[in-house]
Amino acid sequence: MSHFDNADRQSLRGFLNMVRNRFPDEYLQISGRIETLYQSTSIVFELERAGRSPVVMFDDIGGKGMPCVTNVAASRKLLAACLDVAEQDLPTVFRDRSQRYLPCETVDEAPWNDIVLEGDDVDLTRLPIPHQFTVDAAPYITAGQITARDPKTGVDTTGFHRLMLKGKNRLGVSLHSRRRMHEFHRRAEEMGQSLPAAITIGVHPLHYMGSMTYAYPPHVRKFEIIGGLFGEPYRLARCGVQDLEVPAGAEIIIEGEILADVREPEGPFGEFTGYASYRSTQNVFVAHRIRMRRDAMFHSVVAGMAKDHILISCITREGEILNALKRNIPNVKAVHVPHSTCGAFMAVISLKKIAEGEPQMAAMAALSTELYTKYVIVVDDDVDIFDMNDVFWAIATRVRAEKDIFFVPGCKGAILDPSSDPENFTLTKMGIDATRPTGRDFAERLVISDEERAKAREILERAGVRL
Ligand SMILES: Cc1cc2nc3c(=O)[nH]c(=O)nc-3n(C[C@H](O)[C@H](O)[C@H](O)COP(=O)(O)O)c2cc1C
Incomplete structure (x- = not known):
């Protein structure tokens, strides 16, 4: 039986099936042996340079006897197909569905119970873990979803956290x-305990997407948000860590704990900022048991500024910021978080401005949704926020620097942002109002009507010009 027969719709296999059947040009299989050192990453970056973002299946990385799939979340087209929507609707549909929390379904059987490795048999070095960049301190598991429960409330969470291979059963995190996860570990440590946790490898891109949500009530499980994205209860099964539940359709489960009061060097690692990251919370995960499917495949997210690492951050942030803004400012139209700002640090807001002061209100609300968003540009709704040339034109022609730019010093910033203070990670946030003034005349924008454009195209076509 192949990896794809009888694939559960909610699993990574189900996603790969969909891609192979509906978008065969977006699926690339590399059969020959490649090395674990750098090669999978450089291959995907070469594809990106050529404007291509296929899912890439490597049959053999470093002779480990297990295939490795990567670049699973690098294409808006494929992510839109997962939600069955048009590409331009991704952030809004994500925002709507991620608020339809659906209770999970717990099932008894999970295929990752095929093989159970304990004691000396636990050996993470046998997995085909790519070593992605020359700066990286070691091979890194980059598609490991860590699940743990809040030691105080029992509510669980799931999210990607980079995992540095340190030994047979030891990972830096x-x-x-x-x-x-940071807060749960802090609470456990406060109680003098390690945090029981499980790492899940090989999940559907909608799990990836749902795990990146951050603005939701504390009693809600991320698995319920992921269920909302699937439009049906997410199927989970108990693994062997206390009563932790993990996705039933996953490929590999690594059970263990994040140690209390242990810190060890971790990194450097090639991060989404486009820089080698030397900053880390330096935690340690110790593995006690590995479960996997008989024909398990490994999953790796391409690191650095690869689309695989950043595109979902762009989409989920656009949805989250839009969600926060819409509650107070109904005339906000759309939000763009550009890839070039690491899918994190800048947001552009399209506003149908009714009154002065609204852009400042929108910028402040967006800046306070989370620590990563540090620059916000607000433009009128005649500006195409997904075309940065148009956004720069609005800044160049509508901003009066002394009035329209404001700073908020001393804000909590991202640890990995190299511009944040190396001691306490604070930084100055900035809002830019690039909208026209209301209630008085402003310069008239040059436009060419759709009708004129159609006529121009006709004439050009007759002249043999193909556009
Ligand atoms: C591929 C990938 C790797 C990530 N690595 C880390 C990481 O190493 N550490 C971290 O704190 N967040 C990392 N993140 C971001 C978290 O997954 C994200 O903030 C998530 O919402 C955290 O979930 P939590 O609320 O359960 O902690 C990563 C995100 C992606 C997409």
């Missing part, structure tokens, strides 16, 4: 995004 950095919880620098300082969201739930």
Whole structure:
């Protein structure tokens, strides 16, 4: 039986099936042996340079006897197909569905119970873990979803955290995004305990997407958000860590704990900022058991500024910021978080401005949704926020620097942002109002009507010009 027969719709296999059947040009299989050192990453970056973002299946990385799939989340087209929507609707549909929390379904059987490795048999070095950049301190598991429960409330969370291979059963982990997992570990440590946790490898891109949500009530499980994205209860099964539940359709489960009061060097690692990251919370995960499918495949997210690492951050942030803004400012039209700002640090807001002061209100609300968003540009709705040339034109022609730019010093910033203070990670946030003034005349924008454009195209076509 192949990897793809009888694939559960909610699994990575189900996604790969969909791609192979509906978008065969977006699936690339590399059969020959490649090395674990750098090669999978450089191959995907070469494809990106050529404007291509296929899912890439490597049959053999470093002779480990297990295939490795990568670049699973690098294409808006494929992510839109997962939600069955048009590409331009991704952020809004994500925002709507991620608020339809659906209770999970717990099932008894999970294929990752095929093989169970314990004691001396636990050996993470046998997995085909790519070593992605020359700066990286070691091979890194980059598609490991860590699940743990809040030691106080029992509510669980799931999210990607980079995992540095340190030995057969030891991984370095950095919880620098300082969201739930960081807080759960801090609470456990306060109680003098390690945090029981499980790492899930090989999940559907909608799990990837749902795990990146950050603005939701504390009693909600991320698995319920992921269920909302699937439009049906997410199927989970108990693994062997206390009563932790993990996705039933996954490929590999690594059970263990994040140690209390242990810090060890972790990194450097080639991060989404486009820089080698030396900053880390320096935590340690110790593995006690590995479960996997008989024909398990490994999954790796291409690191650095690869689309695989950043595109979902762009989409989920666009949805989250839009969600926060719409509650107070109904005339906000859309939000763009550009890839070139690491899918994190800048947001552009399209506003149908009714009154002065609204852009400042929108900028402040967006800046305070989370620590990563540090620059916000607000433009009128005649500007195409997905075309940065148009955004720069609005800044160049509508901003009066002394009035329209404001700073908020001393804000909590991202640890991995190289411009944040090396001691306490604070930085100055900035809002730019690039909208026209209301209530008085402003320069008239030059436009060429759709009708004129159609006529121009006709004439050019007759002249043999193909556009
Ligand atoms: C591929 C990938 C790798 C990530 N690595 C880390 C990481 O090493 N540490 C971290 O704190 N956040 C990392 N993040 C961001 C978190 O996954 C994200 O903030 C998530 O919402 C955290 O979940 P939590 O609330 O359960 O902590 C990564 C995100 C992606 C997409």
